[in-house]
Amino acid sequence: MYNRRGHKKVLAIVLAGGEGKRLMPLTADRAKPAVPFGGNYRLIDFALSNVVNSGFLKVVVLTQYKSHSLDRHVSRTWRMSQMLGNYVTNVPAQQRIGKEWYRGSADAIYQSMNLIRDEDPDIVVVVGADHVYRMDFSQMVAQHVDTGAACTVAAIRQPRSMADQFGVIDVEPSNPAKIREFLEKPTDPEGLPDSPEEILASMGNYVFTKDALVAALESDNARDDTKHDMGGDIVPAFVDAGDAYVYDFRDNVVPGETERDHGYWRDVGTMDSYYDAHMELVSLNPVFNLYNMEWPIFTQMESLPPAKFVTGMASRAAKVTNSTVCPGVVVSGAEVSTSVLSPRVKLNSYSTVEGSVLFDDVVVHRNATVHKAVLDKGVDVPEGAMVGVDKEHDRARGYYVTDSGITVVGKGVQIVH
Ligand code: ADQ
Structure with missing residues (x-):
């Protein structure tokens, strides 16, 4: 397969082995890239849609940590026609080299070197699987080819207060800019210099010339003094060799985007950023437009009946505002606002769901209330129960409550009064 620009043969590697400790309990038994997002997506669908x-x-797709549901999702959703030699293959850690599992993200690629050798691409695009965004990687590859660099790092401005979560980049005043220093x-x-409260952050997406990546x-x-990490070790090595450029995400133009969702x-x-991104989605005028069909976000579409809204027996009419509702949902005499209802959620009469994200198969029984909460798959809220209303009571019942007051309940939990 040749890239549309530059006519280079490209192999894409998606790093999907992350644990996502800060998304507990949602990552208790699934890898972070398999965490549901926006009702019917998994986080990895954004990276894979962008690549495709x-x-x-x-x-x-390189997986490792609790990869069962991720492997299943990738192989079911991303099966591709083999006819043109195209594929999306997930490769679980295989202990191929020595007894160790992947040590860091660089080691994950190193241990899968046979795939790079078999494919023999000119260019390797390496992307993370943890972010929600649209990006046309072919534009980044085009810049990489133009500069003749060995390594190109995608970058975006972020608040300086968040620097300890990112690779922070210092650039030379050229355009495209060469990286002077990279601190993980x-x-x-x-x-x-032009914005003291911002830093230039690595997005965790890289383009490499294949031979240079293999050598790095x-x-x-061969070294003992590294964590075998892409951001911590490999990228800094390219920077030290004076062979790394930055790709400014602001230059990336995606078909169908508006000025508003550009960038x-x-x-x-984190649980708070995860929750906030959902509240943005259901806001009146979301910045991120899931409905941009010129750059679709693909996912698995299960065969399910349409969502249904009914007036329950001796009940009130269902009322749903500023919310997204997936197939298979039944809202019977319940009131829902600013919420995300995933497939097969069931809400019964006089129940109220507000400012919440409900995963697949959550059931909220009569007169129950869910407020500012994220309920993982299959959580059952019994008649008259409340979740998220009294945060102290939530903590006392063993539910996780974030600093900003979002209650998170793990998979399959039966809520108690
Ligand atoms: P982090 O996201 O903190 O920072 P990391 O935990 O290595 O770095 O995750 C990067 C990607 O690799 C994720 O998609 C994760 O799922 C995956 N991953 C991690 N370990 C893996 C392994 N052993 N096998 C396979 N996949 C693995 C990174 C960069 C920063 C950058 C931020 C942007 O290191 O420089 O700023 O991403 O969010």
Whole structure:
């Protein structure tokens, strides 16, 4: 498969082995990229949709941590026609080299080197699987080819207060800019000259010239003083060699986007940011437009009956405002506002759901209330029960409550009064 621009053969590698500790309990038994998002998506669907929409149809997904539901999702959803030699293959950690599982993200790629050798691409695009955004990677590849760099790092401005979550980039004043320094998750870096409270952050998406990547992974593997991490070790090595450029995400133009959603990128790595991204989605005029069909976000479409809204027996009419509702949902005499209802959610008479994200198969029984909460798959809220209304009571019942007061209940929990 040749890239539309530059006529280079491209292999895409999606790093999907992250644990997502800060998304507990949602990551108790699924990898972070498998965490549901927006009702019927999984986080990894955004990265994979971007890769495929960019025209890169040879895709390897590297998984590791609790990868069962992720592997199932990828193989079911992302089955591709083999006719043109295209594929999305998930590769679980195989302990192929030695006894260890992947040590870090660079080691994950190193241990899958046979896939790179078999495919023999000119260019390797490496992307994370944890973010919500649209991006045309072919534009980044085009810049990579133009500069002749060995490594190109996608970058976006972020608040300086969040620097310790990102690779922070200092650039030379050229255009495209060469990277002068790359610090992985520094505590108190300087802000940008034109905006002291912002830093230039790595998005965790990289383009490499294949031979340079292979050489860097081999030399990293031979060393003991590295964490075998893409952001922590491999990218800094390219920067030290004076061979890394930045790709400014502001330059990326995606078909169908508007001025408003241009440049949208959300790291949903904490429960609060995950919740906020959902509330943005159901807001009156969301920044991120799921309905942009010129750059569709693909997912698995299960055969389900349409969502249904009814007046329950001796009840009131169902009322749903500013919410997204997936197939298979039944809202019977319940009131729902600013919420996301995933497939097969059932809401019964006189129940109220407000400011909440309900995963697949959640059932809310009569007169129950769910407020500012994220309920994982299959949570059952019995008649008259309340979740998220009294945060102290939530904590006392063992439910997780975030600093900003969002209650999170793990998979399959039967709520108690
Ligand atoms: P983090 O996201 O903190 O920072 P990491 O935990 O390595 O870095 O995750 C990066 C990606 O690799 C994720 O998609 C994760 O799922 C995956 N991953 C992690 N370990 C893996 C393994 N052993 N096998 C396979 N996949 C693995 C990174 C960069 C920063 C950058 C931020 C942007 O290191 O420089 O700023 O992403 O969010």
